[in-house]
Amino acid sequence: MKEVRVNLGKRSYPVLIGAGILSEANVVGRWLPGRQALVVTNTTVAPLYLSRVLAGLSAHDVHSLVLPDGEQFKNLELMNTIITELLRLRFSRDACIVALGGGVIGDVAGFAAACYQRGIALVQVPTTLLAQVDSSVGGKTAVNHELGKNMIGAFHQPRAVITDPEVLATLPRRELCAGLAEVIKYGLIRDAEFFQWLEGNLDRLLALERAALEHALARSCAIKAQVVSEDETETGVRALLNFGHTFGHAMETGLGYRDWLHGEAVAAGMVVAADVSVRLGKIDAAAAARITAILGRCGLPTSLAPGLSARRVRELMGVDKKSKSGRLRLVLLDAIGSAGIAGDVDEALLLASLDAHVQVPA
């Protein structure tokens, strides 16, 4: 088992990574502050892993809540469904929510934990690659609003993150690939050597080779943990984690959170961000080509979402959280393995880059 530590003073916690750990006794239970636990999961994950988690919590006063599966449900209403269940169970302040699922479950259950009685404990048990390398680590929780993604939320760190790569065996390949987009992102923004390792070991990851997965998970979580420790509430360096996301979020909003997975939107967003970096002379075209190539090998999209024009995407970027007082700030690459923030990207250049990536109908 590998352990990655997220250092946040009194709110520090471990990410425990190991194939099969979800079947170990008390692996979740020992992080609970009291007896009460509500396992929040969805209709897809429940038949696969809920009984395993409940079995490990048999010494507790444990209940479960199975929610519908999908980003389109990640709203204030779903969060309120969890709150209602906690109140119905008369759960107190030392209760704990166990979020068993992908990013949507982690986000909405995490936000419910942040808000229930102004904050109760949370353990993340991510079951998608995306959640394992990204959303389960770092304490960001949120729900969507019809006018923007993740616009209502809180910073709420978990007590622990329990990451079992074995659960990826049941993950649809499309979601595995979407998760790889974030793994690749970590290499791009912070670790050239890891990016190179990914180029050389992508097939092993796609084949779910255990050692390769554990390495990729641990390296991704370590980079995320390092960045989060430096900047918990995203006032500085944490914004670098949003590489590709300003474009990605805009496209997800434009699609009404349908059709594309988050990682797919991020992949396309990273291609555009790399292209903007090339146009500004920050990286060379060969570097951008390597990025497009590895994303393409994952079967990830490398152009704007179907039906969205350059202007529409630009318009939707306006309310992104990275915009400070209306001024758009973009995460760009200075090299593979190094990202920075640009606050003054020329609008014409930006539009030209977007335009070069519009998807032409087949």
Place this chain on the structure above:
Amino acid sequence: MKEVRVNLGKRSYPVLIGAGILSEANVVGRWLPGRQALVVTNTTVAPLYLSRVLAGLSAHDVHSLVLPDGEQFKNLELMNTIITELLRLRFSRDACIVALGGGVIGDVAGFAAACYQRGIALVQVPTTLLAQVDSSVGGKTAVNHELGKNMIGAFHQPRAVITDPEVLATLPRRELCAGLAEVIKYGLIRDAEFFQWLEGNLDRLLALERAALEHALARSCAIKAQVVSEDETETGVRALLNFGHTFGHAMETGLGYRDWLHGEAVAAGMVVAADVSVRLGKIDAAAAARITAILGRCGLPTSLAPGLSARRVRELMGVDKKSKSGRLRLVLLDAIGSAGIAGDVDEALLLASLDAHVQVPA
């Protein structure tokens, strides 16, 4: 002008108290991190003080949102109305919410500030006595759920609290008296001398004498600030501020947040809590009589809410936030000026005390 400091490290802030300060230029504006400000108020306060606040913010990109007035509106939906307005205005992370109103506005606007893009700045401008001495100081924000009061919320400290006692001139006398319940509470839990001062100066407060008001406001805020500084997230001593509240919240829930003002419920709750303290031999009957007397002089209720039985109130106390793992914890008095927490109050004694305060229909 008096200034009370709330010491919370990087999140420290001042409570500025002065008759007429709301008319001073930039008194609110200088706390804003950026140009964007949304003044959130209600239909009662807007005609009285909104123009004054907007005038002071004329150098900013300022907008206002006028919400319906009443505790029954303090829910997730109203919070979402504020979020929607912020998104419609395309406000960014360095925007600020100015909460102009009583406790409901402070709570819901504060919670919206806590959650919008995972947290933006907040300035509290409380316009009721209750909000001035209690809810505006300390960072508690929340909305109600049909199964319990303040069950969905966050700790979110303001940048500053701007308290102008002149606005109390337009406050209905009933609300002034409800606010005095919390003022009296501060004396009871922490400052016997202040309680005695209140007994001697109650008529001056009821007559809105400026010097008396400023003293009572500053002393109340100082006690609250001190307790909050010692325990920001209510893991210990902060619970003492809830003296009378476990009973009070239960009655408010039982009434569906109608009929009684919060301070009225707290007044009745303090009478019961004092009586339980007498029954346990912690204080003598004369002390409890002084408490009932001063609350009575304010015209505040000193028995359970009409229509609620002892058993019903006890039942509703079950989901109070102070209950840890189902075990009810009560704030009781050891003396006038000193409160403590009891985790093992005998159920029969508790019910007997409640029963002794059931309101007999006239």
